[in-house]
Amino acid sequence: MQTQFEDYEDLTGLKYSFNVFPRNKEQEKKCTIPISCLYQPLKEKENPILIESYPIACFNCKSILNPFCILDSNYKSWSCSICSYRNQLPNVLNQLPIELDPSSLDVEYIIPPIQNNNQLSQLKPMxxxxxxxxxxxxxxxxxxxxxxxxxxxxxxxxxxxxxxxxxxxxxxxxxxxxxxxxxxxxxxxxxxxxxxxxxxxxxxxxxxxxxxxxxxxxxxxxxxxxxxxxxxxxxxxxxxxxxxxxxxxxxxxxxxxxxxxxxxxxxxxxxxxxxxxxxxxxxxxxxxxxxxxxxxxxxxxxxxxxxxxxxxxxxxxxxxxxxxxxxxxxxxxxxxxxxxxxxxxxxxxxxxxxxxxxxxxxxxxxxxxxxxxxxxxxxSVNEYGESQFGLNSTLEIKCKNVKVKGFIGHGSPLYLNNKDNNNKDKIKFSTEKTSKGNIGINGTNIFKLGSISNHSTYSIYFTLDENVIGDSSIIQFITSYQHPDGLQHIHVTTSQRMINLSNDSMDSVIDNFDQEGATVSIAKEAVYKVLNQSNAESLKFINKILIDFMSIFCKFRINDASSIIIPTNINLLPQFLYHLRRSNFIQIFNSSPDETSFYRHCFFMEDCFNSLTMIQPTLTSYELDKEPEPVLLDSTSIKPNRILFLDTFFHILIFHGSIIADWRRQKYQELPEYEYFKEFLELPRKEAADILVDRFPLPRFIDTEDGGSQARFLMSKLNPTTSYSNNQIQQLNDITNYQTNPNDATSGAVILTDDISLQMFMKFVYEAIVKTT
Known part of the structure; x- marks a missing residue:
């Protein structure tokens, strides 16, 4: 199922938390996690569909012709998929519009320059x-x-x-x-x-x-x-x-x-x-x-x-x-x-x-x-000599069976000020506070985005209409922007999501749940709450949404924490949210206001994959005579015969275990008979070089070792399974085993922190779930 979600994201730039929507308001309330999506308007596509003309728009609601519209070839007309209004096709068309093709979910229109007095208008400069x-x-x-x-x-x-x-x-x-x-x-x-x-x-x-x-x-x-x-x-x-x-x-x-x-x-x-x-x-x-x-x-x-x-x-x-x-x-x-x-x-x-x-x-x-x-x-420019971003962009969202509840990302809300009789089309900027029940920037479905690039990602939240009609919801995203070539481009993505057929069972909804997309949507809402409310309110929000969601979709016996069975497609959600609670986006300890603002700014800009890397960094282990492999972001992953490679998005860190560091200090890598050791040391550096090709801004590179001062960047991200607050005698035994038997699974570094471990966090979560009625 996850592969299908990723294929759909590659095709449309969309990643939904729920790929089947609830049937009614009662089911939506049970979902706990909002209906939402992450949208990348300019995500790179393998075969982009480019049309050099004006889009064909509905006369009533101004939505764009798309594959979900109903065509009447006898009358050369089409019914709008959003409002069902019947429109005539332009007489100049000699064939069916390409927009009606089922594969045309993501289309970009190149608007030709306006011609006045037999002269083309000047292209807009950058x-x-x-x-x-x-x-x-x-x-x-x-x-x-x-x-x-x-x-x-x-x-x-x-x-x-x-x-x-x-x-x-x-x-x-x-x-x-x-x-x-x-x-x-x-x-x-x-x-x-x-x-x-x-x-x-x-x-x-x-x-x-x-x-x-x-x-x-x-x-x-x-x-x-x-x-x-x-x-x-x-x-x-x-x-x-x-x-x-x-x-x-x-x-x-x-x-x-x-x-x-x-x-x-x-x-x-x-x-x-x-x-x-x-x-x-x-x-x-x-x-x-x-x-x-x-x-x-x-x-x-x-x-x-x-x-x-x-x-x-x-x-x-x-x-x-x-x-x-x-x-x-x-x-x-x-x-x-x-x-x-x-x-x-x-x-x-x-x-x-x-x-x-x-x-x-x-x-x-x-x-x-x-x-x-x-x-x-x-x-830097692309292969055509053009900048890799657009300017002066605007996003409009049109929906059927749902409406926009909020928007989180780099942008500003736009409102049509129809009360002004002298200028009915005047666009007004609003700094309204978030109203109760809504999320992020709300009260409109039009947003000014400013600059937009391939990485620009926006989190959009929806709520069901009071009266749902039919078995599907249509959502259309219309992004207009000034292309580097000076022309106006309009990027249109149209999405159809099915609605739960059952009024009682939620199985279809949870079976099509994307925990990665949901995690990032929850995280962006939590960070937004930090900015507009407080750190404490954000932590309460994370705790509540996790416990309420798990209590609905997990199977368990009341007051028996050991009986909990977590569905496979939500089993990573708790650990994602655990690392979110400890992240630099929520916690401000040991950070300046500027650092915190920088981290949060980047988080609101990036796509799902990079956002998950920021929430739960990736950790890769390198050992002699073994292939590199991902390991748990845990203190037990530190071993003397390993090199660990940590990617937090903001930092690229290479950590050498105590034995590897000692060999490196003795310069074995410079001896001809230890050429294999030199190549081993270079492996994580090659991985770092591959990451740096696409990463913006460039991350800070750290090369450290066990006991080094900069090892703190790694220790602060690890789950403290072996911390000083645990049984110290057991830890001393572990450290002894750690020296004599490096492959012992119980080995690990002692983390000097008061943070609870993931295991303890899950214990508290389980106890809260089974007490929920």
Missing amino acids: IFTYVVDLAIEIDELDALRDSLINSIDYLPPNSMIMLITFGKHVNVYELGLNDHQSCYTFNGFKEYTKDEISKKLGINSNLNKGNITNRFVQQTNICEFTLTNIFESLKKDSFKILPYHRNERSTGCAINVAFNILSILYPKIGSRIMLFIGGPCTIGPGQIVETSFKNPLRSHHDLLKDSKVIKRFKNSNKFYEDIAEKVSINGHTVDIFIGCYDQIGLSEMECLVSKTGGVVVQSDSFTSAIFKQSFIKFL
Whole structure:
């Protein structure tokens, strides 16, 4: 059954938690886990169906023609699969539309350019705005400068560029000048309005009529020489820094200026604002800390207890939220590239990227491989020389027998403001709080996604209609976006899910349950609750949904925990949720607010496979004279004669057992007679190299050994079956056996943690299940 789910995901980009829907509201309530799906609109397909024309839409509900529509060839008409309205086929068609073919579940339309006065309309350009931090150390600036110069070669030929730098003040460069450099300077302490910026720069929206270029935004192939010269001449911010003080950095002002220029010149045209930052905002709007080192950067504890820090956090967050709202409506995207050991204020700024579909690359330095390789991968083009992402995208969901209950992912809700008689089609952004019973962003079926790529995944939650008609539900996903070629593309995925035929039995529903898809949907809802409620509420939610679900679908005798029988297709759910409870998405111990925001941002972006890797990392064992094999993410998997390979998505870790580490220190791998040992040591490194090809952002690579300081990254992820809180005498015996008999299954490392083990967790879960009535 799992293979069928994966094949359907490859075909459509959809992964449902329940592949057969409940019959009525009572059955839906019994399911406990919401009806939901993970959707990848641009998931790579083996044989994509491309149609160069406008889609054929229903006159009534605007859903697109699909294989589930009913055709009447005698009258050349079709009945809509969503609303059953009868529509006429266009007279220009000489044959049946390809959309009616049963295999056309996933179709992409390429909208031809509009022709006016015998001239084709101009293609929409891709605009890249570089916002560069100059308040960084000279070696950092040198490395960043080299990366920026190299990046020009990776930009599409039809792209356009704008350059802004900032330190104490903000500088906007004129790129239309070849004979000299010129820039306009803004005071970093002020928050400028659109009118003030327009007046100071001498620009307005009329400048864009008939000519897509201007003094500040130029085509890449025209301004490449000028831009390279400017990059080469960039110098560290020259304002004096007082002793024991941070650099004065006006990040908020720079973002505000960049967005407003784009909103004046290129509203509703896809563009990326790429922020390169090496420290916290210390002055002006969006400030997160004062310049004096007497005032430390806020921690999670400060954000819970310190009223002064909380007030500053809320003010900065509101400033960025207001910008994010406007950026989203205009179809622009903000990306943040970090090169700093310390925090830069990502927790306050994360809304800029999450609401616009942007990316975050977090590295310790602009000299690091994580930044350099991730940045190049971000800009890399496909075999046709096009960027690997779309811009200014919108997702609309149309349903039969169900309705959208919520949306979780990188995007913003759109509402049609029909109350405004002067502009009935005005689209309004909403920041409404989650209403009771709904999930994530709700109250609409239209969402602004901003930037969208092959990895972009969205979690959508549904609820049954009051009156279910027929034996199936139809759900259509319509994604419109600006393709890198400048044309508008519309990607349409239509899905049919059967409805449980029985009013009494739930066997069909649970037999078609996908525990992997359900785990990720539950996890995203749990993380969303952390962001909007609290850590404690999220843990209660996870516990309750697990116990309620297991009590419905497991067989057991009341008050007899040993009698529980778990169906095969839900047996992994408890351990997935156990690791979720311990993950960096829920727990904030030993993490800064910026780190936590980064982890959660990536989690909301990734597909099911990568999300499961984040929740429950994969662990592979390498032993001499044995094939590599996956092993339990457990402390008992650590043995002295093993190399363990851990993939957490954010980290790639190679852990050498004590015997292997000792041999490596004695450099046996350099001796000719131990060539096989050298090859053995290289095996996990080859595995790491294969993973790095597709992974974005680039994960941190760690090479460690038993007793090494960085072994903590492995220990923190393992199920502590052998922890110091267990029977210590037994552990001492295990450690003795561990040295004399490495293959002893009871061997394992002692984990210094107060966390309960998976075994103890399951004991509590079983006891709660059998007491549930």
